[in-house]
Amino acid sequence: KITAGVLALQGAFYEHLQLLRKAADILNSSSQQQTQWKFIEVRTKAQLDACDALILPGGESTTISLVAASSGLLEPLRDFVKLHRKPTWGTCAGLILLAESANRTKKGGQELIGGIDVRVNRNHFGRQTESFQAPIDLPFLQDSTIPETLPFNGVFIRAPVVERILPHQQGIQIEENQREETIVAPSRSAVDTAAQKILEDQVEVLAKLPGRAARLVANSGVNIDAEKEAEDIIAVKQGNVFGTSFHPELTDDPRIHLWWLRQVRDAVQSRNIDR
Numbered sequence: 001k002i003t004a005g006v007l008a009l010q011g012a013f014y015e016h017l018q019l020l021r022k023a024a025d026i027l028n029s030s031s032q033q034q035t036q037w038k039f040i041e042v043r044t045k046a047q048l049d050a051c052d053a054l055i056l057p058g059g060e061s062t063t064i065s066l067v068a069a070s071s072g073l074l075e076p077l078r079d080f081v082k083l084h085r086k087p088t089w090g091t092c093a094g095l096i097l098l099a100e101s102a103n104r105t106k107k108g109g110q111e112l113i114g115g116i117d118v119r120v121n122r123n124h125f126g127r128q129t130e131s132f133q134a135p136i137d138l139p140f141l142q143d144s145t146i147p148e149t150l151p152f153n154g155v156f157i158r159a160p161v162v163e164r165i166l167p168h169q170q171g172i173q174i175e176e177n178q179r180e181e182t183i184v185a186p187s188r189s190a191v192d193t194a195a196q197k198i199l200e201d202q203v204e205v206l207a208k209l210p211g212r213a214a215r216l217v218a219n220s221g222v223n224i225d226a227e228k229e230a231e232d233i234i235a236v237k238q239g240n241v242f243g244t245s246f247h248p249e250l251t252d253d254p255r256i257h258l259w260w261l262r263q264v265r266d267a268v269q270s271r272n273i274d275r
């Protein structure tokens with residue numbers, strides 16, 4: 001039995017649970033191998049401890065981080081992701097929390113969990129009115145059970161993008177002139193060293209905003225430079241940690257959830273073999 005949790009402090013956690021159930025049904029009906037899945041809402045450390053894998057939903061990353069801190073969940077979350085390297089997926093605000101570095105916005109900054117060696121730019125496309133939907137290509141879905149016939153509907157709500165990949169290192173040095181505008185996940189040498197021993201994973205870029213989508217967005221009146229935005233990274237993976245800057249949970253398309261459940265199943269199985 002595999003337990004996957006969704007952090008349920010704020011944001012679109014309910015929608016993730018719905019799609020996880022849908023994806024698990026498809027997975028079990030399409031493969032010989034039957035997995036018993038349990039999907040739970042996570043609000044306490046005990047619930048987190050019961051999880052083999054976790055989703056951090058979209059919402060408001062500062063709020064999620066503050067509530068996590070006041071519920072005593074921040075350090076356990078860091079251990080979950082960085083020490084135990086259990087499969088974790090962050091969407092939008094969730095991706096921000098999983099980044100090692102983010103820009104500080106006007107309202108301040110939150111504490112990051114970290115786990116993916118990237119810097120994200122929060123609210124990259126602008127404010128609420130600059131939210132948009134656009135068809136996106138997700139090449140990593142190609143071997144999925146549901147044939148990739150249609151592009152995925154990318155829902156971007158005050159979305160972040162991955163601005164750059166950071167060198168894999170223990171703790172990020174912030175340059176003096178960047179201190180004001182940068183938040184980084186705290187370096188905890190013991191944890192980082194242990195995590196590094198487990199895996200020395202590189203950041204993989206899984207998807208970029210396609211030029212087609214960028215042009216559509218530009219044509220819709222949102223003020224972006226289509227050529228430049230076409231380079232924006234919208235999905236990354238480093239070992240067991242995965243992040244998307246858009247919200248698959250706000251569609252009824254279970255393809256990414258299905259792909260992720262497969263990743264989780266494989267990770268749990270290889271963990272059990274290693275024991």
Ligand code: GLN
Nearest residue numbers: 058059060061092093158
């Ligand atoms: N802009 C939000 C933040 O910084 C994220 C938006 C979202 O998750 N839809 O947390």
